Amino acid sequence: MTDTHASTADRTLDPVTFEVMRRGFEYTCERMSQVLQKSSFSPIIYDMVDFSNAVFDADVELIGQTANCPVHIAAMHFSARASLERYPKEDLQPGDVIVLNDPYMGGTHTPDVTLTAPIFYEDELLGFAVSRAHWTDVGQTMDTHIAGEGLRLPPSKLVSAGVLNQDLVAIIKNMTRTPQYIEGDIQAQLGALWAGRDEILRLAGKYGTATLRQGMSEVLTYTEIMTRRAIERIPDGRYEGTDYVDSDGYTDDPVVARVALEVKGDRIHVDMTGSDLQVEGPINSPWANTVSAIYYSLKFFLNPAAPANAGVYRQIDITIPEGTWLNPRWPAPTLGCTTAASSKVTGAIWTALAHAIPDRIVASTYAECNWFTASVADPETREVQVFSDLPAGGWGGTPFNDGMHVTMDPLGNCQNLPAETAELLFPIRYNAFEMLTDSAGPGRFRGGAGVRLEVEFVGRGQIITMESSRTRQGSPGTNGGGFGSTQKQMRRNASGTLETIGGTDETGNWLPQMLGGVQFRPGESFVFESGGGGGWGDPFGRDPESVARDVRNGIVSRAAAEEHYGVVLSGDLTVDDSATTTRRAAALAR
Incomplete structure (x- = not known):
């Protein structure tokens, strides 16, 4: 051009x-x-x-x-x-x-x-x-x-x-x-x-x-x-990043997205060579979907105030080898392309940008859509109904602020299904939708918190499909920030006992997170815990009063405040300045 x-x-x-x-x-x-x-x-x-x-x-x-x-x-x-x-x-x-x-x-x-x-x-x-x-x-x-x-x-x-x-x-x-x-x-x-x-x-x-x-x-x-001027503010160079889906549902192997951003003057070349080959499971991303994910992932940092139109495309060159999971050949299945693959493209690109513009980059989000679709039979009419939900998680910390709580992944501005709508239309009950303590990645600016969702099936139910990830490891932090929490899929039986059906259980055993055809009896519940966003910057650089406020608000536990932030609280959950100074000094000495 x-x-x-x-x-x-x-x-x-x-x-x-x-x-x-x-x-x-x-x-x-x-x-x-x-x-x-x-x-x-x-x-x-x-x-x-x-x-x-x-x-x-x-x-x-x-x-x-x-x-x-x-x-x-x-x-x-x-x-x-x-x-x-x-x-x-x-x-x-x-x-x-x-x-x-x-x-x-x-x-x-x-x-x-x-x-x-x-x-x-x-x-x-x-x-x-x-x-x-x-x-x-x-x-x-x-x-x-x-x-x-x-x-x-x-x-x-x-x-x-x-x-x-x-x-x-x-x-x-x-x-x-x-x-x-x-x-x-x-x-x-x-x-x-x-x-x-x-x-x-x-x-x-x-x-x-x-x-x-x-x-x-x-x-x-x-x-x-506007896009050209924004690219010119990024130092010339080659910057690499990766992210992965935990599995494709048919093998236990992670599926990796690799990207190299080559910045030269007012152009960016996005090269996804080295990404894994297309897979059996339904997370393959066709060309149009992957290209779209590349564009919006870069738009966040290429003058987001510019009008959103095809002008931004003109300065971006793209290479995605055919036959990879990010540019598959027919007839590879693609059901999870928007919900699973797109977020990993974003994660890889933002990881690469962290090397280029560390003072402007945002730490990783929970990097998923967590879209699930379920069926449920009305116990009176036996009519089978279908519903979906998108339980969101936390966004990463920024150079200026903490990450947002329970917010849809960058791939969409969608919202979760309101409990009132769900219970009015379908034979289900929403028993919980609550933020998770200690899910946010620690940092000078911490990540946002994830959420626990619990849906009870009044009639016979089934998770038809669910694409998720971040069940092996939480969202990474940036510039010294810590990881967010991992995600987990569970079943609560009629007696109240929880059983892990996807992700890592209490014994450390990991189960594939791509669900399909999971049956639920009447009275059983599907429980999902979404992850928090990664932290930005050294957690010990966080203002102790902000840590104390997080503890009082249930975002951070008292134990995590001491372990991750070096902040000791007194009985009324205010900062114990002397103990905090001593603890931080001891940590720095180590």
């Missing part, structure tokens, strides 16, 4: 019009998301916010998005382009909508379904509205072949000139245990597309198509310039 391309010479819009255009593209996507969330039928969309919306120009370049699931956004243009290969732009007409969810055609995992609609203004193609949402129970099974993961749609006409393909809808509904959600969610996504179309047409009608197109071009150049 030459300097000429990203110069201000091509900018012709005045600052006010430019800002109206930039904000207009963002508002378009915000309105799309409002429509989708308010009109959808399934809780994973309207409560858990597992969806994303975006608008693209006529060349399928991202020009605007909402802050929904980052892992969706940078993969959506691959889906849109795959759709246009099957249905070329010149053959499209107003009211057309193309649907696909095939992971090997620009998708992520099969439950994420992408709808693409052209936007025409007086017969002129201006761009595309694109909506991706997680549909309930469309592709949920752990398998060694992608065919076992459920319905896979190649690019298909869902709507032709405004007419819904009812035969295709019937096929989709026939492939799920929750057909009551599907048609409503389809209509909600279509409503989001029409809302996006209407807002772009509003801008075109007010400013004209030439100004609109110029605005699209200039927001991309604006972000490119």
Whole structure:
């Protein structure tokens, strides 16, 4: 990319019009998301916010998005382009909508379904509205072949000139245990597309198509310039990092992501050579998903205030060898690509950046989505229902603040399933959702805390699938910070006894953390403990009063305060200054 391309010479819009255009593209996507969330039928969309919306120009370049699931956004243009290969732009007409969810055609995992609609203004193609949402129970099974993961749609006409393909809808509904959600969610996504179309047409009608197109071009150049300047602030060099999924569910071997960031001037080359080969289990990440994870992982530190559009992509070169688990060949299964693989790409990249910008990097999050899907039979009607949840963990400490408690991994801005919604819709009880003491990694700025979730099955239940990790070792700290806690999956039987079913038990025995087909009797509970974030900086550099406050708030135990921070507390949980000074001095002497 030459300097000429990203110069201000091509900018012709005045600052006010430019800002109206930039904000207009963002508002378009915000309105799309409002429509989708308010009109959808399934809780994973309207409560858990597992969806994303975006608008693209006529060349399928991202020009605007909402802050929904980052892992969706940078993969959506691959889906849109795959759709246009099957249905070329010149053959499209107003009211057309193309649907696909095939992971090997620009998708992520099969439950994420992408709808693409052209936007025409007086017969002129201006761009595309694109909506991706997680549909309930469309592709949920752990398998060694992608065919076992459920319905896979190649690019298909869902709507032709405004007419819904009812035969295709019937096929989709026939492939799920929750057909009551599907048609409503389809209509909600279509409503989001029409809302996006209407807002772009509003801008075109007010400013004209030439100004609109110029605005699209200039927001991309604006972000490119900001990204280039941000990369220039990173010292030139080669920086390496790794992270891993604890297992793929079929062997006990960790599956490793390796990355080398090569920074030179205003460009970054992301090289994932050396990552493990594709695996049997369903954690393989197709090209589009891995590329998306790379983009959003870097965006955190490449001027996060810049408009989120395809301008950031222009300065990043990517190498991912084919046949690795981060660029697998068909028919490798991919169900856990968004939920397991993406977080490990982020972990590896942030580990590498810790060598490049240690004073700006954030310690590792709990680095998981912990997405689980379960079925439960109503004890009265015997109707089998399906629900999902995303029990979050802690984020890592930062150079300025402690990590956030119980916050979704960077891959998404999703939320956990509210207990009130869960108990209203399904024959289950949420018996616990509580923060875990001593789960946060110690540091000058400690990590955020994890959580304990306990779901009781009123009827016969089953964990259909769960992808997790960090069960062998917690999230690492940065710049001397300590590890967060490990994650664990358990069953509580009717008598109250806990049994480890994934992760490390009390005897030190480790069990694979990829769950599938785990049965629960009525009255038994699934218990999950999420991990805390890693700490940032030497724990002995933490202000003793902050440690005492954490103890009073139940974030840190009194014993951990002494062991990890060297802080001794008196009976009223205030700092014993003399004992603390002595203990820290003794530790430094060792």
